[in-house]
Amino acid sequence: MKTPDMTILYVRNTAASTQFYRKLFDREPAFDTPYFVSFVLDDGHQLALWSGPDEHTPLPVAATQTATTELCITLDEGPSAIEAVYREFLEKGIEILEPPHDAVFGRTFVAADPDGNRLRVAPED
Incomplete structure (x- = not known):
């Protein structure tokens, strides 16, 4: 079986979370859209931030969830x-x-x- 290579955090505001992780990691995102952003970490694992909405996620993903990660x-x-x-x-x-x-x-x-x-x-x- 393939080893997981991405962790996705559901966030309320992708732009704000991107700024936070940009500052934390001192690096730019590898993939950056209004609702989904990913950072490639030193070991190749990716940390992604996802808020929705898009055609498959009509409401922001984190709007009704409590962070548990x-x-x-x-x-x-x-x-x-x-x-x-x-x-x-x-x-x-x-x-x-x-x-x-x-x-x-x-x-x-x-x-x-x-x-x-x-x-x-x-x-x-």
Whole structure:
């Protein structure tokens, strides 16, 4: 079976979410339309943002949904790298849901995107 190569986040406002992820990833989208945008990440995996409407999705996809997704950004440089990314998120004005703390898997923190999708920064397993 083929390995999944794209994660799609349902968003309320594609333009606002595109700006957020452009700033977060410090890169431009690889594919950019009014209702669907994708970023190619360093490992080739794509993160896509989709709001609808289009001929198949008459209402914005996220309009009636509560965000339930958590993306995990893993770092292999240790706790100090996680603290550094936390400071970068604060400087970029990204909402922090959980400040840095120690969990069973190591130092971590959680932020949120404009739609409430959780962004966890954690150590690589």
